[in-house]
């Protein structure tokens with residue numbers, strides 16, 4: 001029997017860069033998660049009997065929302081729910097499961113790289129039938145619905161056993177608990193030269209993978225240790241924990257400091273990598289050589305043909321606007337189009353569906369391809385392994401060779417976290433006001449060539465997304481981008497992206513900070529960061 005539970009709207013359920021993210025305590029309020037899930041179902045309007053995928057990154061509060069969402073799906077007319085065992089599905093695995101089983105969509109319960117636990121973050125994201133994050137037209141409609149919602153639907157049924165693979169009925173709906181790893185691992189075997197990687201591992205090639213006590217542990221253990229033969233212990237922090245062991249599951253140089261120290265030390269294995277809370281990000285560090293995510297995108301694109309899944313070449317390369325232009329140079333050399341989209345994976349979906357791009361990437365450690373419709377952490381690690389093992393060179397050698405051919409885009413991102421929202425808004429408003437007069441000015445020795453607020457017109461459906469970040473381009477080819485984060489749950493986070501290009505015959509192996517000195521000073525001057533926020537240095541530099 002379907003129960004209609006009266007409810008009242010919460011006015012703060014606007015999805016950000018990647019779904020709705022709030023503190024767990026916010027999600028624990030009566031009807032809070034239910035209102036959002038019901039709004040998703042109301043907007044999705046799935047055909048009766050269709051399939052819904054549900055998975056999460058295993059963080060605190062996951063199981064409670066999963067059980068509730070299953071009952072609500074039954075009441076909303078879904079015919080079947082596929083849910084990962086233990087409530088676990090990495091974001092890319094969920095995307096694959098949606099596509100493989102023809103589901104009408106999926107709920108991914110994750111706050112990704114944000115910390116987890118009773119006092120930390122939780123999140124809900126809706127993906128559509130193509131396996132990708134719902135586009136803005138849908139997230140806007142979901143938000144509108146959350147502001148008027150007055151009821152949610154459920155059935156009277158007990159919790160299901162999430163830990164045992166198999167099928168149960170909830171009302172008239174079938175719920176199938178699936179192995180979260182099997183389908184994904186099979187897809188990776190299709191795309192990559194596992195034999196070459198296996199041979200290298202057997203021949204002494206070593207690696208370390210830090211799963212950061214998040215969702216990728218079971219995937220990495222199955223693929224790297226069992227199928228590819230890397231030594232037991234290659235996967236570190238491989239058990240998903242509800243609070244990620246108290247750490248931020250964000251694979252950058254600050255939060256994956258232990259891996260970085262290992263890779264720069266005397267006992268470094270040949271290759272190091274890490275992934276984030278929900279398994280869609282990747283960190284790549286060769287022995288003695290950190291590869292920025294922007295460079296990683298370019299280097300993977302330049303060598304992707306060495307993997308069986310990409311042997312026919314790439315159709316195009318897409319990157320988010322703040323990501324460095326290194327990938328554009330590869331696209332130009334390959335004679336394929338390059339696309340520049342706003343931040344967030346949802347903007348790549350149309351390009352991938354239309355067959356206009358094969359590989360996409362973001363400076364925030366997200367890389368992926370048309371094999372799914374999400375960024376994919378382990379996919380990037382496996383493509384790196386495939387390339388290195390087939391070519392028999394190190395990550396450091398590959399990077400040097402790449403720069404010697406294409407030049408180097410020195411790059412860093414500076415994050416100023418938990419700024420008072422009003423101050424951050426004032427800083428951005430003042431930046432916007434200064435745009436008409438910035439061009440021609442010389443700041444910290446750098447002359448501004450062009451400054452604007454980035455607006456994107458989707459080449460497939462024509463939809464326009466404005467106000468996607470402030471770009472300041474200098475006559476030297478350097479660039480600064482300013483934007484506010486859309487994934488934080490506390491105050492505002494200002495992101496400052498710094499990029500300086502050195503041509504192939506330029507200074508290719510200098511310390512990054514030193515190369516970006518002038519740009520860092522210019523960013524302070526242009527945005528008045530200290531004046532607005534009182535901060536003289538970022539909280540996180542990656």
Ligand code: VG1
Pocket residue numbers: 017018111112113276280281320343344345362363364366484485486487488495
């Ligand atoms: C950040 C990154 C963005 C990424 C998003 C989701 O967004 O900058 O590139 O797509 O997180 O990543 P923002 O708005 O905070 O800058 V994840 O791994 O949360 O799914």
Ligand code: CO
Pocket residue numbers: 112113276277278279280281
């Ligand atoms: Co993520």
